[in-house]
Structures are given as structure tokens and as C-alpha cells.
Amino acid sequence: DYVPLADGACWLPGFALPVMDELWSCVAQHLRIYPPQQMQTPMGYLMSVTTSSMGDWGWVSSANGYGYSAVNPATQQAWPPIPPVILHLASAAALKAGYAGFVPDSCLMNIYQAGNKMGLHQDKDEKDTSQPIVSVSLGIPATFLFGGSKRSDKTQKIPLHHGDVVVWGGHSRRFYHGVAQVKPAIHPLTGQQRINLTLRKAR
Ligand code: MD5
Numbered sequence: 001d002y003v004p005l006a007d008g009a010c011w012l013p014g015f016a017l018p019v020m021d022e023l024w025s026c027v028a029q030h031l032r033i034y035p036p037q038q039m040q041t042p043m044g045y046l047m048s049v050t051t052s053s054m055g056d057w058g059w060v061s062s063a064n065g066y067g068y069s070a071v072n073p074a075t076q077q078a079w080p081p082i083p084p085v086i087l088h089l090a091s092a093a094a095l096k097a098g099y100a101g102f103v104p105d106s107c108l109m110n111i112y113q114a115g116n117k118m119g120l121h122q123d124k125d126e127k128d129t130s131q132p133i134v135s136v137s138l139g140i141p142a143t144f145l146f147g148g149s150k151r152s153d154k155t156q157k158i159p160l161h162h163g164d165v166v167v168w169g170g171h172s173r174r175f176y177h178g179v180a181q182v183k184p185a186i187h188p189l190t191g192q193q194r195i196n197l198t199l200r201k202a203r
């Protein structure tokens, strides 16, 4: 399935399902070793989601600012490499959306519990905006809010389910987006959580 959402953006429902067993074993193992942390925004708020990363660069935030870091702030150790199954999934999804040769160097994992949400924002911390962002949804469903280039643009509501992949490129790369408050649910693999993997070329 291939559902165009906007110029440069497309939704691939169920695209990750064929590799889910291997994908989930990598993600679950990672989360046991690198427990997700609740990041603080520079304004002093705590984000409701918790995050962890893989790859050369992990996204971090603190009172000192936010951006990509080569080390985990909790341990000052490098993040682990992105496993091949995730690299292959991301480049295959990007290719399907028309972006050949996508090689991410960062995999941010956002963990949502029931009641968590992500406010409308733009992703502006990556240098090369010719590179898309690939997002993989695992676990309980969520409503993704997909806006436009202005905060006031109206948002499309996209129901993202376990195994869905979305590729954000072109103009949509800088569009406002967020996640509506997640409703309580249970998924056989992930339990009471939604996990989103965001694959990027950060540097
Ligand atoms: C999530 N994460 O579901 C989303 C998936 C983040 C974040 O937003 O910044 O960690 S990535 C969705 C995305 C990325 C870039 C552009 C657009 C959406 N978009 O134009 O809608 O946890």
C-alpha cells in the first residue's frame, strides 16, 4: 500500500510487518540496555514521551539546549549502532517513496504511554533537508497530526498502527506535526505503549 499524504510525504501501511519479528527483538533488546529517558526542554518542561537512540547521533534535550549528541547523556557512552534490519527497512521505505540511497545515521525512539502526546512542532535540527525522515510505528495506535508549513495550517489526522511506516521528504520535511494524546490500549508485542522509530540523516 502507498498512500500519498502531501508533496514528498507518503504513508506505507504495514510496510514493517514482514520484518517485525526481527525488528521487535532488536528494539526490545535495545530498550532493556538503554532505558528511555524523559528529556527536559530548554524552557524547563519535561517531555511526556521518553526517548532513546541508536546510531552515530542521538537526539537529546536538556536545560542547555537540544540537538544531536554522539553520546548518551545518562552514561557519556556512544549510542549502539543501528541494526541492519532497521537500516534496510528505512532505505527500502525511502526508496519506495522515491528517495534512493537513504542511509540514516540516527534512530530516535520515542516511547508513548497512554496519555502521552507530542505537541505540534517542526523538525529543524538536521542539516541536510534533501534527506527524508522515515518513521516506523510499533505497538498501540496513535493519531498523527500532520499540518503544513504554518503552525496555523489545519492538520490531517492519520491513524498510525503497528507496522506502519511514513516517509517525510520534500516540502513535508519541514511541516508542523505532532501526536494526539494516546488512548489506553494493549498490544500483544509492546504492551501498553506506542514506540516510534524516527530514522534520519542527522549530520
Ligand atoms: C513520532 N516523532 O511519532 C514522530 C514521528 C519527532 C517526531 O515528530 O520529532 O521525534 S516523525 C514525524 C515527522 C517528521 C518530519 C516531518 C513530519 C513528520 N511531517 O512533516 O509531518 O514520534
Ligand code: FE
Residues within 6 Å of the ligand: 121, 122, 123, 177
Ligand atoms: Fe518531529
